Amino acid sequence: MLEENKDEILKLENQLCFPLYACSKEVVRIYKPFLDKLDLTYTQYLTMMVMWEHKEINSKLLGNYLYLDSGTLTPLLKKLEVKGYITRTRAQEDERNLVVRLTLEGEKLKDDAIKVPEELGRSLQMDKDDVKNLYTLLYKVLGKISELNYKAK
Template structure:
């Protein structure tokens, strides 16, 4: 096997898949006025209500330099609020605003619409996601 051929690389199909799946999200997220990274932040906040910037970064595997401008834009849209922790001023807490909570009602259909746009069964989603998470977990420790 020629290891330097693009078709033999693991990285390229993962990269291409990520771009294609993200492109399928775009029209759905345009309706919510969210970018894909903003949507990921909102998913976490809908689940947890309030998280620190560090916790968001840990979940999303992003550094604060990437998250800070993204969070500022969400704050400008009035769907999240940022404030310093009373216990430790170094910690910035991100919370949902009432508008951010309302946005969840509109977003509830996004996963199903995405699944339909990709023509994937529930089983396809579970199996594919499981394999990707398995690989991702191996790489987390590297």
């Protein structure tokens, strides 16, 4: 049975991962002109959204929110620190923990960034119900992936 279906199984159009990958890539491309005005990459923008919400956070928890490992997060945080948007300091109680804090300059950036979601929404021109359904499904997928990762540890 598997032999008969292998051509169908391996078609790009039959892969769940492909539309997820392509949509992600294209949405980031649509964000780019809006984020260029802020001098942020997409990943820096996501990081700043977490910082605007939490103001101060342990770097490990920040990585968990963003689904980023420390090898990806560290250079990202260094660049945001150079831009003056965050500071990074070792926790006094345990120097192994890195604490990331939003600066006043980082807080000010929020005033310009507030326009980005609305601008993206206008670009996508999707029905609100479709957006809500897509959001729900994507977080359901993320939850399942998180479960798999947890079981693998």
